[in-house]
Amino acid sequence: MDVHSNYSDFFEGTEKLLEVWFCRTDGKDDNCDLRKISREQWESLLQEVKCVIISFKRSEHLDSYVLSESSMFVSKRCFILKTCGSTTLLNAVTPLLYIVKMTTGFNFVQDIFYSRKNFMRPELQNKPHTSFEDEIESLEGIFEDGAAYCMGRINSDCWYLYTLNTPLGLHGNPVADQTLEVIMQDLDQNVMSIFTQEGSSSARDATQKSGIDQIYPGAMLDEYLFDPCGYSVNGILKGRYYFTIHITPEPHCSYVSFETNAPQDNYHDLVNTLLKMFLPGKFVMTLFANKLSVAAKGMKESCNTEFHSYNRKELQVCRFNAYDLTYALFAKAPS
């Protein structure tokens, strides 16, 4: 796939991210599984988003898809779709609910989380992604009583979230859950050159040169190097845990995102590893953790902390019914 057609073209690396949890209202979900959904069904759903599957790997608990624009993960109860560029992710929601109802045995949307950073060039997006207000309107056509937030500065770097804000444990046993996202911009161009066809001989070569293979040693990796540049990797960890990295290396719009749902009581060292690997000029970190998560206890240490040679510009904490969320923005200190 030629999503990055030219070094000088603009590419919107900023992803739209959708996470949907399903359940049964009677709690009896033993025979329910989102992985009953067929490849053909996913392909038809992704047509609405304007992207395609380019690679697939699975473990006992998790199906992982690398897409022409970012990634998709499917486990028993949880669907995650992350797409960049000018894809129309929210067009997938109504077909998703229909396919899940017809195929999986689940009969209820337990919670959804739709989030993204502010776009670099919002005027290049397609409906309903033309503004967060338009995205809210689209979601309010599907869900009732959703809550929409803007973390950070409305008039600068910020991060939008729409969630149903469901109480913990509605319909069925609650499970520990956490998501860390690190969104890096203004990256080091020597590092970025690794993620081009000129800079690396293969996707695996880029993975090894950059050190991405050392972040979670033992992870099952599925990586892709785009032509002429751009890189994605899905990492399947034990259980239903994953990590994923997406890289837009072009100098005028460089963007790297890291995301994982792997539980840790403190993400400080992990984030530090990412910063040393990619050398961003600025980065946003967001951390969700529900009350059962080990990450909830260490939230303060993970986000309300110092990172060497970075200044914290923003810190916001938001308490939801089931989750605590921390948003922080850091920028390189003047040297």
Next chain:
Amino acid sequence: MDVHSNYSDFFEGTEKLLEVWFCRTDGKDDNCDLRKISREQWESLLQEVKCVIISFKRSEHLDSYVLSESSMFVSKRCFILKTCGSTTLLNAVTPLLYIVKMTTGFNFVQDIFYSRKNFMRPELQNKPHTSFEDEIESLEGIFEDGAAYCMGRINSDCWYLYTLNTPLGLHGNPVADQTLEVIMQDLDQNVMSIFTQEGSSSARDATQKSGIDQIYPGAMLDEYLFDPCGYSVNGILKGRYYFTIHITPEPHCSYVSFETNAPQDNYHDLVNTLLKMFLPGKFVMTLFANKLSVAAKGMKESCNTEFHSYNRKELQVCRFNAYDLTYALFAKAPS
């Protein structure tokens, strides 16, 4: 002043609130004072906002004005203007900066805080208050690098803030500072009937019947009962401290705001007193405290707390350069 012309008319009680701190870049502000500004200068400034002064009182440290739409407070370095209805508060900013420069000896805006809750009927507002985006644009025409935030739900109850987010102690000695605001809606109609010409024989009568005179015993009060309904009170406390309450009693748009800059290490009991006095269906509380304030230590106890017969719907904490801010929304628990 007949701002509440009829019980059945809609009135936007939701205030716009502006707080501006001034300083001298050389730190030598001994001879500087905002209270050098004359009554005539204030009156001309308020013409831009479309409101007028209806009463004035002063103490050694504070000048207090009751306005046709809400209140104004002036101390040595700090200017506070709060106006409701369809007033155009932000039109005062440019004239204010001019008058201060010409009259007071101050030569620098240390910080500004412009805030408001979401309007009940935004379509009735005049430019630049037609949306928060329009307000930001107006402020960005005057200030550089201001930060704009939305606390709470963008698509429901929320509270907007624009601030310069200045580091503590830039130009001159920093002073302890804190502001508590409690914005109450859907109020008890028996209580609200006190704040009408039918329900009380005078402004003082309304103050005493409601118990407002007992909130800060010993405060110098300046109260006003509008015709046919509506009530404002400014309370001058010791030092440069004040409290102010504004009441729109009409059943379909009832609104009561309380604000004070008086330092307390814990505002829980004060808020509880207000809740028992006014019996709101829902309320927002916001608390700013800088690092020198006693209120910073008790922030958690003030906001992240329970109030009898209310459920907390939202809690957000925001760390600025000089201030910590907590935003919380509470709603009456179903009985």
